[in-house]
Amino acid sequence: MTQVLAARAGKITPEMELVAAKENLDVKFIQEGVATGKIVIPKNKLRKKFSGCGIGAGLRIKVNALIGTSSDRSDPEMEARKLAVAEKAGCDSFMDLSTGGDIDAMRRYTLSTANVPVGSVPIYQAAIEAIEKRGSIVAMEPEDMFEAIEKHAADGIDFMAIHAALNFDVIRRLQSTGRVTDVVSRGGAFLTGWMLHNNRENPLYEQFDRVLEICKKYDVTLSVGDAIRPGCTADSLDAAQLQGLMVAGELVARAQAAGVQVMVEGPGHVPMHHVETTVLLQKRLCNGAPYYLLGLLATDIAPGYDHITASIGGALAGAAGADFLCYVTPAEHLGLPLEQDVKDGVIAMRIAAHAADLARGNKMAWEEDLQMARARVVLETEGQIRHSLDPEKTKLALDNLGDHECAVCGPECAAQFAAKYFGITG
Structure with missing residues (x-):
């Protein structure tokens, strides 16, 4: 039984009790939030470690850190150091975005080491392995995608970014908008290329019920990936972004009806005067599901200081109702982060989250x-x-x-x- 189904049945789980204690709130408040989809508790059924992390309305804003190997730098020891640095700096969760070296080993090490929830993006591994096995990403088979999702869930991943809110309607809208940056999401780019090359609908959208079955089986929290997020402030709140958000809203409704915990990823690059509108639109279209923001970066002109531009946008977004903020390091747009970059990114976004918590009246x-x-x-x-x-x-x-x-x-x-x-x- 998932946390959602337990809450709807009137049950209070140990996870709900831990979240309530950590937030200094009545456990009934947590139960009601989980039952209605306003709160998620990322914890895979198979994973024993649990930090008491809850995400959503009425809770303190949480901060996520990113780690992972790549084809340019596959150094598991460095990623292990970054894990320790980020957790010591106070992050509430990690996402393992590995795309190089032994991806399975890196994910399993992260899961065994981290004391906080761990997320992943299965399409990354499916795409990289398609290059190795089939010669290209566009040669990837739908079954490859679902095998990766199942494998990550079976390993104990607590939450997954699944780029299901991308279909041909969204792509056609994108092609008509005259965007500056087109697609900047890595998962979104992989799928867009695959769809256009094969002239086939996105399997993650087309077979979304299958995604839900896997998430429900392991009680993995689904994070609806923002495949079409703006990659510069000029593209913020354009028609393509709004089209994708509407599709995300439809998927959230299906996930909540199925008893699957779900949150929604968001942009990206957003100028300050768009922040509140962006958050309110998501909350309205996605039935109040927790909003997980990748930034927000308030300007495009500060490479080397994007942990600051992101914390500006993150503070405004949190005050407007966002629930989960992904850190951005000073190395964003320049290269891969080192240990000090990771610490700086976590601290900057924790400052933003705390400032927003003050604005929201958190006691x-x-x-x-x-x-x-x-x-x-x-x-x-x-x-x-x-x-x-x-x-x-x-x-x-x-x-x-x-x-x-x-x-x-x-x-x-x-x-x-x-x-x-x-x-x-x-």
């Missing part, structure tokens, strides 16, 4: 800010470190201050000077 977030403010007023070093998103960096900076004097104010700290007259400090 836990407000309490954390309050505790930090109190620690600063009384120059409580350990408190400032404890309540920081990056305790190591905060400790290093405070240790360098010497006698706990503010580097800006010196001995006449403004907060301390006023506070002593209010009797706040000793």
Whole structure:
């Protein structure tokens, strides 16, 4: 029985209880959210590890990190270090996007090591193996796609990006829009090329019930992949994106009716004045399903700093109702990330998520800010470190201050000077 079906039957699962405890919420609230599709709890039935991660309405916004080997850099040891760095930095989940080397081994290592939910994109492996076995991606057979989905689920993957919201209607709409960047989703590009070359409908759309059967069997949370997301701000909210979102809404309704946990992936590159509209459209068309955003990048002109452009968009999107934010590293658009890039990406997106949680009135977030403010007023070093998103960096900076004097104010700290007259400090 999936989490959805258990919730609808009036049952409270151990996973619901853990999420409720972590979020400091009544478990009945979690049960109702899961039953209605507003909350998902990514946990494969076969996986024993569970961090208490819930995603959706009324919960704190979660942050996802990406790892994975590629044909250009197949270094499992580096990916293992990045896993450790990202988890230490506070990510709530991982996605293994491996496309090179021993893909199965990398995924299984991630699943055995990570203490948080792990996601994947099965079409990546199906496409790469089609090159090896059949000579090209367009020679891939539909059965290859479903075999990859089943294999990932059987290994214990907690959530999967499945690019099912792509069909010929969406492609025809794309061809008529005059986009600048056309298709930037890797899974979307693989499928678009396959469909146009073979003149066949997307098997993941055409046989969507089969996707649902696999997800239901293992209680894998389905993430409806955004195959048609805008790859630059100029393409945001164009007709192709909206067409794809409408198809996603239809698939979400089918998944929810089948008792499958489902969330929806979204863009991408979105200028600030489009953010709220983008989020509200998804929530309206997809029956309030959790929204998983790949960014959002608020501008296209900051290579090397895209963790910042993404955190700007992510904070606005979270405040507008997005539930799950994928980090972006400084290496985005330039190359593959290193360990420090991974840490910077996680921290930047955690800042965005926390700022959005404050805007949404989350009590836990407000309490954390309050505790930090109190620690600063009384120059409580350990408190400032404890309540920081990056305790190591905060400790290093405070240790360098010497006698706990503010580097800006010196001995006449403004907060301390006023506070002593209010009797706040000793």
